[in-house]
Structures are given as C-alpha cells and as structure tokens.
Amino acid sequence: MTRPRILLLIIIYTIILYHKGFGQFKVVPLGNTIYEGVFTGNGLLGTMTYLLDNKSVRIDIGRTDVYDHRANSEDKLFEKARLSLGYFNLELESSIAKAKGDIYLKEAYALATVSTDQGQIEVKTTTLSNVDVILLEVLKKNFKGKYTLNWVADSAISPRMQFSYTQMPKTYLANPVGVKGRQDNINFFEQPLTAGGGYTTAYLLRSSKDIDTYVITVGYSQAGKDFTKKTLDYLQKFDERKITKALAEHLQWWDNYYNASTLELPDEVYQSFYDMQLYKLASATRSDKPAMDLQGPWTSPTPWPAYWLNLNMQLAYSPTFKANHLDIAHSLIQMIDRNKENLRSNVPVPYRYNSIAVGRSSAADLWSPVLLQKGVSLEKAADGEKELGNLLWLLHSYYQFYRATLSQEVYDRLFVLLKEAVNYHLHLLEKDQTGKYYIAVKTYSPEYSKGFAYNTNYDLSILRWGLKTLLELDNERAGKDSLHATWKDVLLHLVAYPQDSNGFMIAKDVPYDESHRHYSHLMMIYPFYDVNWDQTENRGLIEKSIAHWQSKKQWLQGYSFTGAASMYAMMGRGDSALASLDVLLNKYIKPNTLYAESGPVIETPLAAMASIQELCIQYWNGILRVFPAVPGRWKDVSFSHFLADGGHLISARRQNGATLAVEVKSQYGGSLKLKLDMANPSVKIHGKGRYTRQLDGLITLKLKEGSTVAIREND
Template sequence: MDIKKEYKVPKSYCNLNFDEPILNWDEAIPLGNGLTGCLIWGNGSPLNFSLDRGDLWDKRPANETLRDDFNYKKLIELVENKDQQGIRDLFDNCYNKPTPTKIPAGKIILDYGNVINISSHLNLENAVTDISVIKEEETSNIKSFIHATKKIGLITISNYEMVKELKIVAPKFGVKCEKQDAYEYRNEDKLHRSLKNLVYPEVKLYEEEDLRWFVQKTEEDLEYGIILGQKVISDDLYIVYSIGSSIDGENWLEDHKNNIREALESGYDIMLADHKNWWKKFWGKSSINLYDKELERMWYLTNYLFGSCSRKNAPPMPLQGVWTADNGELPPWKGDYHNDLNTQLSYLHYLKANHIEEGESFIDFLWNLVPEGKEFAKKFFDADGLCLPAVMTIDGKPLGGWPMYSLNLTNQIWLCQFFQRHWEYTGDDEFLENKAYPYLKETAKCMLRWLKPGKDGKLYLPLSSSPEIHDDELEAWLTPNSNYDLSLLRYLFSTLYTMADVLEYDEKSLWKEKLELLPELAVNENNVLMLSQDESLKESHRHHGHAMAIYPLDLFNYNLGGRDKKIIDSTIEDLEKLGKGFWVGFSFTWMSKFYSRQGNGDAAAFQLKLFWENLCSENGFHLNGDYKSKGLTNWHYRPFTLESNMCAADSIQEMLLQTFDKVIRVFPAIPYEWKKNGASFNDFRGMKGILISASIINDKVEYIHLKADKEGEYTIQNKFDSDCIIIKKEHNIEKINCNVGMNFKINLMKEEECTIIAK
C-alpha cells in the first residue's frame, strides 16, 4: 500500500480563539522565540504586550548561601540533632528573600479608550496573533508575532488613529534612594512577593526620531531596556520592538536600535515570510491525528509552547519559560530552575516529537554548567565530581529552600537521564563518548563520596528524602535509602555499566560492583513501592517520586510480566486508593504515564482530560491547582508553570508509541475508541534515531513506516492481526512469519526506509 502522510501542520481547531477580552496575564495569547516572550491580554483600555526575556535575572545571592557552613556536613549535623529551626534558618528561609530571581522586562501598552469589544486569535501554524478591536463604529485590526529567528517582535495596526496612547512601561520595581540598602525585605505574605522589593536606580526614558526606549539598571552589572520603533506604511502603523540587554555586549543599545531600523525598512511582510518558514519546518518534524480532537489539540498547542520557549542557543525553560508574570509580583517560585521534577518533565517529550534542536537547549545548558556543578560538588558536598543545586539560578547557583529537596544529592542523577536519553534517541555514539558518559561518571564520583556500607554491607546515604513528602518537617528525612534516591542510584550505575559496555571501557566492572552493592527497592507486603524501607505512602500526595522506577526511569518492565507487572499494577492500585485530594497538575500527567506503561489507554487518556479541562488556563498554560474549584483536588491556587504541559504531550506520545526497552511497540496504550475510529502519528523518533510512523483504524494496524538515521537492527512487536508480515523496501519485498504479539527484527541501512503491513 502507498503511505500518504498528512500535511504536518496543526488544524484550525487547534488554534486559540477568544471572543471576549482576556483579563488575566496567565490566560494571554503567548508568543515567543526561545529568548523573547510576549503575552497579549487586556480589554483594549489598555491592551498589554507583556514582555519577557529568558536571561534577565537578578542573581544577587541570599547571604546564607555564601556562609562557610552552608554545606552538606552542616545539614547532616542539624538533622542528627533534630534542629528543625536551625535547618530552616540556614537552608530554607533564604528562599524567601527577593533575590536571586527571574525578572520581567516590562510591556508595551496600546490604549484604545472605551472599547465595545475585543477578540483575539492565535494561528498555531504560523505563530501569528490577530486581534480585532471594535470602538463605536470603527474597527482596528492588530497582527503581531515574535520573529522566529531574530531578537525582535513585530506589530502592525490598521486604523491606528483609534489608538489613544502607545507607550512602553518598565516594571514597577522599588526605586533606590540614597543610603538605602539594595533591597528592602518585606516579610508579609503578599508584600514579600512584590517587585518593589527589587530596588533599582530609577528607570530612564529616551526618544530619538522614530525610536523610543527605556534603560533599567539593576544592582548588578546588568542593564536592559525595551526599544520600540514605529513607521506608517500605507494606512497601517508598523511597530518593531526588542528587549536589549548588556548581556548582548558593550554596544547592546545601538545594536538593537540598528536591528529595529533594519526591520522597519524591510517591512512587515518580508519579516513575516522568514518567520513563517521557520515554523513550517518546525511543524514538519512530526504530527499526530487522533479521534479525540481535544487531546490532539493539546499536543499541538503544547508543541507550540515548546517551540516558543525552547530554542538552540537560548536559555532552556525555567518554570514559566519566556512568560514571566505581569501582576506586580515576582514570578511563581521566582521563575527558577527546579531540578526535582520541573526541568525534567519540561524536557521529556522533545526527543520522541523529533524536535531535537529545540530540546538541545537543555542539554547544552547542563553541559555548559559543568564547571559550576563541579564547584558546587566541592563546596557543598565536599566531593569530587559534579552536582548542581536542585533549585538553582540560570548560572547554577543555589537559591535554598526546603533542603531535603532543594539541596538533595540525587536530583543530579535525574538530570543525567537527559544525556542518556539524548544518546539513545539520536544514536550518536560520539555524544556518548564525549559528553553523556563523562557527565554520568562525574555525577557518580559525587554520589560515591557519601555512599557508605551499612551493617548489611549495602551502600547507604547519610540523608534521604522523597520530594515533597512531609513537606519540610523533620519526618521528611526518611530512613536511607528512600525509593526515590535508590531508584536514581540504581539507574545511574546500571546506565554507566551499559554505556561503558558500549564504549568497551574496563570501568564497566566498577559500575556493576556498585550496582550490586545497592539495596533492592522497598516493596511492602502488598507489592506496592514504598517511600523507604520502613514507610509506605499513607495519604494522597502530589509527587510520585517513590514510584519513579516505573516512570521515567523504567527500572521495571510491564511487558516482562511476573514480579515487574505485579509491582506496577499494585503501585497504581495503591495510588488510586489514596486518591487525588492533594494532587496538582503534574500528578495527573505523571499518573497518565503509569497507565500507559500498564497498557491502560482509557485511564491514561482520562487523566489527561482531567488535567486539560480543570487545571489549565484557556490558553493552555498549566496553573497547577483546581483553580475552578470543581472539587478535583484540595489545591485551589493558580501559579503558572510549564512542566505539566510537556509531560502531558509526552504521555500522548507514550500512548501511541513505546520504545524504551529497544522494542518498537505501536499503539501500546490507546483507548478503544481510538483503535476503532482511527489514530496515527508521523515521524516520531525512536531509539538509535529511527523515525517511525503508523496508523490504526477499525482496531487494526494499517502500517508501520520506518526510516533509519543510522545503520542498525531494529526490533518491532507484531501488532498486526496476522502472523504473516510483509516488509516493503525500495528494491525488494520480504515476508516474515511472526506470531501476533511477538517480536521480529529488521535490518536497515542509513537513510533506508521500509513499510510494514500485514498480509
């Protein structure tokens, strides 16, 4: 049969459409290019273009993090003495200081005065927003995008005489007066989050012919500004803006002014053509077609968010990507890099979605922070090797926080997984030798500094925890080793063994020895994964870290049956019994992953529907809590973070395709309705760089299409309804006999393709 792949762009039903004013910043139309972000919202009086730039940080450290005793040894001492207040004073309270923090850039305001109505539309295919403002009997249309490859945003306004005021506005930081400290810390709950606690020199406003801008100096070397240029072309007002910063170099302001003038001269349409071309290539990397159009829409919108806030040569996504809050407050959790779940879930889906270059932002970031990780390992953990703080700034410095999680030793291992996954999904053995293996090896050095034999001869850590069990109480220090820590340690040494074996290094015997010295994961009498060897989860909890051996570490394989299957089934059943009362958004998307490993497509999809319909804003942003108060969970707040969106996209991909154990399994966990009414995916990436496409309808797999990035042997599970398989290559057709449900192998040359169908 001939394979006809769909044209790979999001359909119109995936777009964002608002027929009424958008009144909250976290429901805004989002635009971005990995470095610059914009949120468009408001009722026209005004219409806000809230701007962000990914590398704008106030990096001033809290004094506690600079103390000589801000280290693991002191933490162990305080825990042994049960000195909870001492722990909080040294390691936790510093997180409540205003800095370090991500900071917003400011905004552009269009004020139309009294508006009858305003409607907004975002076309995902080309990442352009279209806004219609109706005032009396007149209409003004606004089109805007952030250029995909240039550091500029563009706006064109028809009937621009309707605009009463156009201005750029700096954030409302505190203004520094003479003899005033760098910041004035306000302890009240609302006030301590205020941007006014960041006290800077007064902002300066400037104008020059067709340009206007402001410059905001901070208390460090950083200065930045929004620069705006405008020009009337035909009957439209054409605006180009950018966020410049001293990060860009000594002549940053002049460089940005020149860029804006060049874009004004080129015109809107020419700039738009280049922008559209980038997004066309982006959407051409992979696609899906689901019977459930709302989950299909979620996947496309999430990929749009990913493409907007993660790019090669730009900072990777922190908690809010390139969309820092515009509410007069510091961003939720100061917009930092949380490495106990948030960064990890944010970069789960890009490999299978075949957005390699955009995802490399995170890999490059971690690799570039190796010197900082080595310094932190030495200073905090008194260890050789590598370890980054689990809650950190853009330059890898600790912010503090609940130390059992923000300064946990093994969270570094979870970061290691992205080097392993990148190697396996690309098949790049040079990356393995030069980056992945060295990164994991340096991490292991730091772990081995603190792993000591217990009475049973097994290796144990001096402190152990499981995010974020028992919050920051003394009970949060679990009996070593927690299943969270142990899962990561077992993953680390087993992965190092595999890598050393591929590289033919003698060190593989060392990693095998360390793996064998680790205890087994704690499982209770009901075959449920425990928190630690003497404690089981007794109540609903948001973080499923005790079960991360199921996913994302894949230390158990449901397909093997036996004990692995029993533990996965029992642990899922236990989570069901404990309920969702204290879950947040990522709890649902993570639970969906567990169900996909179990092959339960209906349950996997249901968790995603609960997440999408109840814990996400109208623009798709994950808002963490049951902010609509539907009774889904006990959390009713709405702080915006992105990790659950990306986790949800990955869960859809895992429902459609699994390759984690080097076997290609198509449609392993989709609802029956999808099997019957149709589902397909194009160019998902599997292990060793293989690109995989497949289709199912009427409960029958129609085809599997493979394209190899490199020469190799590939294993495929027979999901057809026949024991006779036909493999079509360019110059030959081969028949294979394979029982339904069993595996068969195919050899492909580099760039070779084949189509697999049932006879």
C-alpha cells in the first residue's frame, strides 16, 4: 500500500467532524509537503503549514493575484506567470518528536501541534475573511524552549522554470532582486517587478506571556513605486481593536457561508471530503476576489502557474451552483466580463469584428490566442492555440449563473458573449454535398496525442450546446436576433458526432485507441447531456463509450474518475458512480484533500464535490431529478437549499433507502418539472401556484415568487 493511501486511511479514521455546525478535520501526521499540511484562505491571501525538516515548521504565504504582467508574448507561462511569495520558517532548538495538524472548519483556522523534548508548541494560522490580514499565532504556554521565525522569500520567477521539460525564453529579463527592510516595528520584504510595480510581504509582532502573534499582510500593485508604503501603512493601522473586530466578522462570515446549503451523508469519508471542498472553495476565491487559478492561495513548485481553460476552471467552479454559492461563482463571471477585449484579440484578425475565443492557458487577463482560420495551416502551432471550444465551455458556467439568478443584467451580458463565441465557430463551418455543416479546419481535442483533426467531438458537442442555448435565450425575447434562423439551421444540419463500434470517437477518422485522461470526446454525455439516459435508443452507445474510455487505464487521472462518476450518476447507477469516486479518493486524493499532477491543481477534488451533489440532485433535459443515483449503502441522505435551475432552492430527506420529503422554495417564480422516486406523493403549495401530475410520474410546478412546495410520501 502506498504512503499517500496509508495517510489517507489514517486521516479518514481519525476525523472528528460533525456536519451540523461543522467541526474539525484532522490531518495526522503533519508531513513535509503541502499535501500533508493544513491550510487557510480568504480568497486572496492564504497559508499552508507543514514541516520543513526535523526542527522546523514551514508556513507558506500566498496571494492569488500576484502574477508577473509583462507584455503579451507566446511565452506567457513565463512572462505572465503566477509567482510564489515565500514562507515563514519557524525553527526550534530541539528535534520534532511528533507533529499533527488540524483544520477547524467552523472557525476557519488551522493548527499545527509540534512536540519536542522541550514541550509542545502550537502554530495557529487564521486568514481573516473581511480584511487582507493573516494572524500567525505561536502558542507557547506548554513550551519551555525557544524558537526563531524568519521570512524566506522565493525568487520572483515563473515556477515553470524549475521543470526540466520546459524552456526559459531566450529573451527573458529577470525581475530585480528583492530587498529586506524594517520600518518602526514592521519587517518587510519588497519585490519589485520588471514590468512595473511589485509586491511586499510585511509583518509585525505583538507578544504576550503565552502567545506571540505575527500580524501579516501582502500588498501588490502592477504600477508605481509606492506599493510598499501602502502595505506598511495598512498594517500599522491594524491595531488590537481592529483585530478583535475582524475576528468577530470572520466567524460571522463563515457561519453565513456554511448556512447557505447543507448536505448530510451517512458516510464519514465522503461527508468529511465534501465539507473540506466547501471550505476550500471559500478559501480559494470570493465574489470580490480573483478567480481560482490552478493553485488557489497555496503555492508550490508547479508547471501550471496560470489559468487552464480547457477543463480545469470549468471543473473547479462546477460545484458552486448546487451548493448555492453564487458568491463564489461570481469571481469567474467578473473575470470574463472584465476581459472581453482580450477575448476578442484572441481570434484571428479577420474575425475580430464579431467573434471572441480563448486558448488553453492564460493569466488573469484571459489573453490566450486561438489561431484557427480558414486557409491557414497550423500543423506546427502549439496545441493550445488550436482548441476551438474552450470559451464556449467556460460560458456554460456563465449560463448556469444566469439560470440561477434569472437576472436581466446577467442575461444581457451572457447573450452577447455567447453569440460572439458561437460566431467564431460559424466562421469555420462549411456545408458538404449532403447539406451537413462541418468544421472546415482541423481543431485540437484536448489531451489526445492524435487529436488535431476534423470534426472533433469536443468541438461539436460544445457548439451544439452553444447553439441550443442561444436559441433558448433568444426565444425568451421572441426570437428577435437576426441570426436566429442561422443558429436553428446549423443546429438542425450539424454533422453527427463521429462514432464507431466502440462508441464515440475522438474526431472524424480518429478512433479512441489510446489512454486519454480528458473526457473531451464524451462531453455530449456530460456535462451537456445532449446524448442522455432518457434517450433509450442511445443507452447502448453511452454504455460502450464510457466502458471503452475507462478500459484504457494507463493515462487516466483523478478527473477521469469524477467524469465517469457523473456519467454513471446520469444513468442512475449510484453504486458505479461511488465506485469511481472510491478510486479517486483511494488513489489520487492527497491526505489533506489536495490533488497534484506534476504540481498542485485544484479542480479535481472540486469536480468530485460536484459528482457527489449529482448523486443527490440533477437537472438535465428540462427535468429536476431528486435522489436520482443514491448508492445502495447510503440509506439516509438529506440536503437543504441546493440551488437548481430557475433559482429554485431544493431540500430533501431520504431515510432507510426511501425518499420521505422534498421541499421547493421558488425565489423568482416559474415552472419546474420534478422527477421523484416517491410512489404516492402528496403535494402542498404554500403561497400562489399550482401543480399537475403526469402519467409518467413527473410533477410539474408553476409557482409565483416566494411560494414554497412541500412534497411528502403518503403512507
């Protein structure tokens, strides 16, 4: 049994976690990597505490928006990369005999407890929610020795330079060397940047008999020279009174956050895992904070110091909607809104007048060119510059945000974005002799070695979703758009998904014949449900496509199993879905529920959170399904205030394997079709509304704003 597996089992069986009100996630023992550490965050700043060596505790400090910001170039992963700040080294006189870590979810702080022959010392970290301050407290009541705490700054270089298979740009100009300083009672480290501005890590010490409190902040600016002064002024004004107030606001913020929705599972392993992802989301981003990149606030050597846009961001945000956390999802929405001009500059010049796109990876400005153009050969271009559908898939999250809010303002922004993203695809289409539209240039199906081909299923499934969604949105305003007929015609006559005897292919003339971690060729099944389990004629095709994909195991990775779990959940096969998630947790998830592929990547555990939600609630094909795929061993399951399409809040309870109650709160009014496994449900509407029951067991609700529906199983 591997060491990570052993550590995970230790954690699972030593968890002290009760969901009502939350409790404590224990990580035992504290290890020597970020995957065995305890962490905090407020969506901008964050900490990660683990062991540096047998005499030292390491406390990493991160700030999510600290990116190099040089001019656009093809070397963006070096010249516009996420930068690591550094860490505090807490060094002891004696060797560490034992160390453990705890994350207190309810109070949102982390605690490292270290035992030596001079007693026990504790390191408590709290990243305050409403201010950009970290409290690092050294609790020394039971410690007779001495310690030192020093800031160790990382070099201001792209972490990608540390990997042998990457090449530093020949023209790369290094950032200036950072400098240490002290002003009054504040220590600081200033790191200027070649592109302008820079960042400063500053801290001061407030001591009492039993506790040393280090008050820490990180300032950052992309322009000017006064970023250090502003950082020091900010910290100097943060006195004891402000700390007391900020701690109270911190606790209230997290209490409100956890109350937005709940999920109660009978399985301690999955309960603790789910709750940790909920904590992780709010630690990594907030409504008014930068969107999540691949690391969140927790940096480590990585070849992925950026945003990845052909799967990672989409998966990272996938659980936010059902969890009723539009506050978290909004960080992605505002990132897209702020960078529309870069999305336009990403497409070739002939299409910029009405089209937008994004390539594989970018900094927070979403500058990432796509070079696809009729008549232009791209055989030697980078694969990420040949991915057509990334932006449309990213807008799938934007669409879910709209459907959860029904905001006219969000609709107006989404419609324009979606239309211009689809326009780029339309420019690349042609009609064949049979009247079918096809993609007339080769595009790249992410992650597949032979994926540069015509009519990739990745792009066809994304385009089909985009066309259907545009038609749906335009129908809300009576089909007024001048391109309505074009969208309808292309959707009706778009070439079929390529398939062979093994199911869906990668692309035209490209079968799935080698292991492939990305489910880019199966996205018509999930997340778009264009080919779904309600279509009985397609069930065999779905089954063999998934089985063939999963049969080639060599390059499957963690999110291969979250994708499979979600597909099994769509089929109503909860046991198969859970078995797939079991593989993920047992083989890929790290001791503190982080995940790595060459470096830390945040999306896979969060995608697993979405898969767990989909065992309990799904919406596709116009129908909301409650408890559609509960595993057989989960007899008692309940959730409250899961957010569904149309802004409806859903709560439900299942006991001894039977659904007993479902409640729907309509925030904005509207219609909702429900599919339940109740044999004889009674329906009571509180407020204005009506319902009908169909022969197939579907319940259709038509509700006014604020109405609540209670559905109970009659004995």
